[in-house]
Amino acid sequence: MSYKVLLIDDSSLMRKLVSRSLRQIDLDIDKIFEASNGLEGLEQLTAGVPDLILCDWNMPEMDGITFVQEACKKGAPPIIMLTTEMSDGKKAEALNAGAKGYITKPFTPERIAEVIQQVMGS
Amino acid sequence: MSYHPSPEDRNKVCEISQSLFQAAFDDWEMMVGVEAKVARCFARTMPFRPETLERIAKDCILVETTVDGAGDSPVYFVFPVDFVGRAVYQALMIPSSDELELKREDEAHMGAAHELMNLFCGSATRALQEGGFEELRVSQSVDHIGIRFSPAELANKASDGALVCVQMDVDHQGLAHRTWCLLPENLSKTLLAAA
Numbered sequence: 001m002s003y004k005v006l007l008i009d010d011s012s013l014m015r016k017l018v019s020r021s022l023r024q025i026d027l028d029i030d031k032i033f034e035a036s037n038g039l040e041g042l043e044q045l046t047a048g049v050p051d052l053i054l055c056d057w058n059m060p061e062m063d064g065i066t067f068v069q070e071a072c073k074k075g076a077p078p079i080i081m082l083t084t085e086m087s088d089g090k091k092a093e094a095l096n097a098g099a100k101g102y103i104t105k106p107f108t109p110e111r112i113a114e115v116i117q118q119v120m121g122s
Numbered sequence: 123m124s125y126h127p128s129p130e131d132r133n134k135v136c137e138i139s140q141s142l143f144q145a146a147f148d149d150w151e152m153m154v155g156v157e158a159k160v161a162r163c164f165a166r167t168m169p170f171r172p173e174t175l176e177r178i179a180k181d182c183i184l185v186e187t188t189v190d191g192a193g194d195s196p197v198y199f200v201f202p203v204d205f206v207g208r209a210v211y212q213a214l215m216i217p218s219s220d221e222l223e224l225k226r227e228d229e230a231h232m233g234a235a236h237e238l239m240n241l242f243c244g245s246a247t248r249a250l251q252e253g254g255f256e257e258l259r260v261s262q263s264v265d266h267i268g269i270r271f272s273p274a275e276l277a278n279k280a281s282d283g284a285l286v287c288v289q290m291d292v293d294h295q296g297l298a299h300r301t302w303c304l305l306p307e308n309l310s311k312t313l314l315a316a317a
Binding site for chain 2: 011012013014016017058084085086087104105106107108
């Protein structure tokens with residue numbers, strides 16, 4: 001299966017780094033969509049129909065946790081939080097809100113691959 | 123200034139600071155291809171006064187954040203503008219033939235610099251936790267990380283106490299860059315007590 005991935009991060013550098021990591025791992029990528037905040041992410045959800053979403057936490061306009069809550073109401077595909085927030089409390093908050101995986105920055109491509117495999121069940 | 127850590131304690135603070143910086147540089151290398159290595163490390167204690175910051179951080183970028191678990195103590199990382207500029211250029215894959223200048227008014231430059239420092243703090247936290255300081259965390263909160271271009275912007279943060287100033291010479295792209303980790307007295311005491 002080839003994946004359409006939606007990346008949501010307000011940092012263009014981070015989007016570039018995550019894209020690079022996704023292309024380094026053994027994952028068949030069809031297309032990578034990008035959004036710079038949760039609101040743009042919600043728009044992309046309806047426009048692009050991704051198979052997987054990687055989402056930052058701290059962003060302007062709409063933060064990642066609000067995006068997860070809103071996206072889950074719309075029946076979103078699996079969402080993995082990709083964030084600098086390291087605490088167990090934040091991780092639990094994200095998973096309770098509906099995120100399926102949690103990756104802290106800095107990350108390795110291998111770590112991204114590991115969590116995607118867990119989340120996508122392959 | 124009454125705080126005078128022993129040479130042994132200064133060495134310990136050096137080791138801890140070096141471990142934070144090297145962990146961060148290792149992660150920078152892995153994620154954005156910026157190779158940097160801490161070559162030399164030296165600690166001295168100075169009064170925490172505006173003139174101390176001026177002396178250390180002139181023509182540098184100061185990164186200010188807090189250490190959660192240490193009474194939210196501030197901690198300061200100091201980097202030459204040229205060093206951060208080179209790292210940002212590498213991270214953004216800007217051709218090195220372009221004139222290399224970190225522009226404060228350039229959103230892409232500052233966004234990349236902020237993201238590099240954000241990663242730096244995350245790596246520093248990991249190094250602290252792997253070093254046995256499980257309760258300590260270098261804050262990556264956007265509300266805490268401040269990038270300053272002038273030590274004057276930190277002048278109001280000075281206090282009556284001491285500042286342990288750890289100087290680290292960093293090799294990057296064949297150049298030596300002088301960086302600093304500045305630890306207020308209370309943070310130094312917390313680290314030494316837990317070491």
